[in-house]
Amino acid sequence: MSLLSVKNLSVTLRGRPVLRDVSFDVGQGELVGLIGPNGAGKSTLMRAALGLIPSQGASSLAALPRVLRARQAAWMPQSREIAWALSVEALVTLGRMPHGQRGTVADRAAVDAAIARMDLDPFRNRTATRLSGGEQARALIARALAQETPLLMADEPIAGLDPEHQIATLDTFAGLARDGHGVILSLHDLGLAARHCTRLILLVKGGILADGPPAQVLTDDLMARAFHIRAFHADTPDGPVFQPTQVIR
Numbered sequence: 198m199s200l201l202s203v204k205n206l207s208v209t210l211r212g213r214p215v216l217r218d219v220s221f222d223v224g225q226g227e228l229v230g231l232i233g234p235n236g237a238g239k240s241t242l243m244r245a246a247l248g249l250i251p252s253q254g255a256s257s258l259a260a261l262p263r264v265l266r267a268r269q270a271a272w273m274p275q276s277r278e279i280a281w282a283l284s285v286e287a288l289v290t291l292g293r294m295p296h297g298q299r300g301t302v303a304d305r306a307a308v309d310a311a312i313a314r315m316d317l318d319p320f321r322n323r324t325a326t327r328l329s330g331g332e333q334a335r336a337l338i339a340r341a342l343a344q345e346t347p348l349l350m351a352d353e354p355i356a357g358l359d360p361e362h363q364i365a366t367l368d369t370f371a372g373l374a375r376d377g378h379g380v381i382l383s384l385h386d387l388g389l390a391a392r393h394c395t396r397l398i399l400l401v402k403g404g405i406l407a408d409g410p411p412a413q414v415l416t417d418d419l420m421a422r423a424f425h426i427r428a429f430h431a432d433t434p435d436g437p438v439f440q441p442t443q444v445i446r
């Protein structure tokens with residue numbers, strides 16, 4: 198079942214085309230990594246697909262009324278600002294708002310599960326604005342998890358996390374996908390993308406250059422064209438290893 202369908206999505210910002218005719222579908226069980234150079238349009242694509250900025254073309258999510266959209270997709274933007282001095286538990290509980298936030302057993306279970314999944318039990322009663330950058334990021338991911346939506350979209354969710362929590366967060370997202378959710382996240386770490394994502398969409402200059410399983414996207418040719426890099430890759434008993442090694446000029 199398709200959880201998001203984007204057709205010929207285009208965005209122009211201040212008179213400049215930033216996204217051109219982008220089309221793709223995301224279904225249950227997919228962990229989709231959106232990769233591409235700085236400025237390729239990854240954030241713009243997610244924001245347009247969510248209906249947060251004006252666009253041409255069609256997005257099944259953007260077409261939904263706001264409350265239904267918030268029940269369909271949780272969103273973690275790139276900016277990590279937490280405005281209010283709430284406890285971590287209160288912040289995560291905000292994720293239940295699209296469901297009515299009535300403090301039901303289901304609400305409390307979702308909040309508890311999200312806090313545990315993001316390893317935040319020791320921080321539960323701490324003021325979120327007084328946590329470190331990575332801890333705040335984990336609290337915001339927990340808020341998105343507590344929303345319990347079919348689709349989760351996150352803009353660079355693992356940037357700034359330590360290696361343990363980067364891997365644990367991607368394992369959590371992979372687990373959600375295995376449970377039948379869809380996950381779309383932008384990320385710059387191609388090694389982690391290779392290991393954890395079921396599919397990669399490579400965006401360059403506002404258009405899709407490649408879309409498929411990691412092994413079909415992280416090729417020498419596409420890496421040279423998109424990023425001007427060469428990389429070492431190998432299949433190991435622990436899974437694929439992909440390490441960018443040098444810039445090609």
Ligand SMILES: Nc1ncnc2c1ncn2[C@@H]1O[C@H](COP(=O)(O)OP(=O)(O)OP(=O)(O)O)[C@@H](O)[C@H]1O
Pocket residue numbers: 210211215233234235236237238239240241242
């Ligand atoms: N509000 C805006 N007004 C004008 N141009 C913008 C605006 N926001 C983004 N852009 C431009 O749109 C392009 C795509 O930006 P976007 O943030 O989507 O890229 P990205 O792939 O997410 O980049 P990064 O990897 O650096 O986060 C960039 O060239 C950027 O300068």
